[in-house]
Amino acid sequence: MTLDPATVTVIAPNLKKRYSGVTSTVLRLVPLQARDIAIATVGPKLPAEIPQIRLRDLLTMPRRPRVWHARRNNEMLAGLALKHLLRQPLKLMFTSAAQRRHSGYTKQLIRRMDRVVATSARSAAFLGVPAHVIHHGIDTDHFAPAPDRTALRARLGLPADKLLLGCFGRIRPSKGNDLFIDAMIAVLPDFPEAHAVMMGGVTDQFADYAADLKSRAAASPVADRIHILPEDPGWTIAPWFQAIDLYIAPQRNEGFGLTPLEAMSCGVPSIATDTGAFAEIVAPDETGLLIPTDDPAALQAAIRATLSDPARLSRWAAACRPRATGGFRIADEAAALIAIYRDLLDGSAG
Numbered sequence: 001m002t003l004d005p006a007t008v009t010v011i012a013p014n015l016k017k018r019y020s021g022v023t024s025t026v027l028r029l030v031p032l033q034a035r036d037i038a039i040a041t042v043g044p045k046l047p048a049e050i051p052q053i054r055l056r057d058l059l060t061m062p063r064r065p066r067v068w069h070a071r072r073n074n075e076m077l078a079g080l081a082l083k084h085l086l087r088q089p090l091k092l093m094f095t096s097a098a099q100r101r102h103s104g105y106t107k108q109l110i111r112r113m114d115r116v117v118a119t120s121a122r123s124a125a126f127l128g129v130p131a132h133v134i135h136h137g138i139d140t141d142h143f144a145p146a147p148d149r150t151a152l153r154a155r156l157g158l159p160a161d162k163l164l165l166g167c168f169g170r171i172r173p174s175k176g177n178d179l180f181i182d183a184m185i186a187v188l189p190d191f192p193e194a195h196a197v198m199m200g201g202v203t204d205q206f207a208d209y210a211a212d213l214k215s216r217a218a219a220s221p222v223a224d225r226i227h228i229l230p231e232d233p234g235w236t237i238a239p240w241f242q243a244i245d246l247y248i249a250p251q252r253n254e255g256f257g258l259t260p261l262e263a264m265s266c267g268v269p270s271i272a273t274d275t276g277a278f279a280e281i282v283a284p285d286e287t288g289l290l291i292p293t294d295d296p297a298a299l300q301a302a303i304r305a306t307l308s309d310p311a312r313l314s315r316w317a318a319a320c321r322p323r324a325t326g327g328f329r330i331a332d333e334a335a336a337l338i339a340i341y342r343d344l345l346d347g348s349a350g
Contacts, residue, residue: 001048001049001050001051001052002052002053002054003040003051003052003053005040005053005057005058005060005061005062006061006062006064007038008038008039008040008053008061008066009037009038009039009064009065009066009067009341009345010033010037010038010039010040010066010067010069010341011039011040011041011042011053011066011067011068011069012026012029012030012033012039012040012041012069012071013026013041013042013043013068013069013070013071013075013078013079014026014027014041014042014043014046015042015043015044015072015074015075015078016043016044016072016074017044017045021097021255021256022071022072022097025071025136026041026071027041027046027047027050028139028330029330029333029334029337030050030051031049031050031051032330032331032334033334033337033338034051036334036335036338037338037341037342039051039341040052040053041053042054042055042057042058043055058078058082059086061088063087063088063089064089065089065090065091065345066088066089066090066091066345067090067091067092067093067341067344067345068082068083068090068091068092068093069093069094069095069337069341070092070093070094070095070113071094071095071096073105073106073109076092076094076109076110076112076113077109079092080092080109080112091114091115091344091345092112092113092114092115093113093114093115093116093117093340093341093344094109094110094113094115094116094117095116095117095118095119095134096110096116096117096118096119096123096126096127096131097118097119097120097123097136097255097256098123098126098255099120099122099123099126099253099254099255099275099276100126101126102126102127102128107128110127110128110129111128111129113129114344115132115340115343115344116129116130116131116132117131117132117133117134117337117340118131118132118133118134119133119134119135119136119255119256119277120133120135120256120276120277120280121133121280122277122279122280123255123256123277132336132340134333134336134337135256135277135280135281135327135328135333136256136258136261136277136328136330136333137328137329137330137331137332137333137334138258138261138262138265138324138328138329138330139329139330140265140324140325140328140329140330142236142238143238143241143262143265143266143324144238144242144265144266144267144321145242145266145267145321146239146242146243146266149242149243152239152242152243153243155239156239156240156243158195158197158227158243159195162193162194162195163191163193163194163195163245163246163307164194164195164196164197164243164244164245164246165184165194165195165196165197165244165245165246165247165248165303166196166197166198166199166240166241166243166244166246166247166248166263166268167180167196167197167198167199167247167248167249167250168198168199168200168237168240168241168247168259169200169259170200170201170202170203171198171200171201171202171206171209171210171213172203172205172206172209173206173209173252174251174252174253174254175200175250175251175252176249176250176251176252176273176294177198177200177209177210177213177250178209178212178213178216179250179252179294179296179299180196180198180248180250180299181196181198181213181216181217181226181228182216182296182300183248183250183296183299183300183303184196184217184222184225184226185216185217185220185221185222185226186300187300187303187304187307188222188225188226189221189222190304191307194225194307195225195226195227196225196226196227197227197229197240197243197244198213198226198227198228198229199228199229199230199231199232199237199240200231201231202231213228214228237262238262238266241262241263241265241266241268242266242268244263244268245268245313245317246268246269246270246271246303246306246307246313247259247260247263247268247269247270247271247288248270248271248272248299248303249270249271249272249273249278250272250273250299251272251273251275251276251278251293252273252275252293252294253275253276253293254275254276254277254278255276256276256277257272257275257276257277257278257281260272260278260281260282260288261281261324261328263320264281264282264287264288264320264321264323264324264328265320265321265324265325265328266320266321267317267318267320267321268317268320269287269288269306269313269316269317269320270282270287270288270289271288271289271291271299271302271303271306272288272289272290272291273290273291273292273293273294273295273299274290274291274292274293275293278290281328283319283323285312285316286316286319286323287316287319287320287323288316289302289306
């Protein structure tokens with residue numbers, strides 16, 4: 001959906017060809033925000049249905065107050081160029097999900113922004129400037145408990161009457177898939193009613209890693225209860241969260257990490273490592289457990305303790321959906337960002 005740049009008051013660029021978590025954020029938020037404010041994205045490779053302007057429009061669009069909402073270094077730099085070289089009266093805004101020390105170059109860019117947002121308190125601690133913390137949100141209407149889990153499992157080809165543990169997302173060492181598989185090999189022999197489901201995309205770079213995981217699982221005594229599936233080709237992964245009983249998020253590092261939130265919104269507790277925003281998503285012993293990062297023994301112990309106490313797992317499950325809808329809706333994220341846009345456009349940012 002190509003818009004006339006003269007009508008746009010907020011630009012949320014996506015200046016990267018390869019699909020990434022940042023891209024996903026832009027594509028989820030912009031259509032929703034467009035219901036309440038004149039916003040568009042701009043970039044080299046965008047779906048036709050997303051509100052957008054053309055890259056060349058940046059050079060010729062009429063001068064008027066606008067917000068430029070960057071999420072990457074090159075987008076901050078582009079905003080600065082538009083403001084200082086092309087004299088566009090822009091208010092510059094940056095959102096960071098990174099949980100690491102920023103380079104001197106990045107810090108310089110950040111200091112030149114009019115407003116800074118972090119997606120978690122942990123991310124905010126690395127910025128070195130005052131920041132608003134606005135958590136990512138999800139479509140809680142879409143990620144919701146299944147009305148008929150038995151029928152759903154049958155459709156997905158999963159065991160109808162077993163306890164299912166899931167681990168979804170890209171398969172690579174940073175995501176800790178090996179920790180999940182090793183935990184399943186160690187724990188499942190003591191819980192014959194439990195099955196494991198791992199699913200996700202594999203790039204060429206990590207093909208050998210994924211093949212090794214399959215070999216480990218196939219050689220184990222519980223090979224028939226570890227289901228390693230290819231990435232779902234459909235447009236949503238929601239049914240897989242709806243089908244499971246416990247989600248495992250064994251990441252070694254993460255920027256924000258939506259999967260425990262998507263599970264929680266479907267009424268599914270998580271055991272998650274203390275990385276990304278997981279500590280701000282998972283309420284310990286209320287909607288799941290947090291464990292140290294890259295600690296196989298801690299992961300296995302947490303899974304054993306959880307599977308040994310079905311009443312606690314049920315209590316967690318009951319608390320998940322209310323926590324998700326109470327503070328992690330994408331509509332809330334969109335509204336919080338729009339409030340900052342309007343504040344900037346009103347000139348109160350200085």
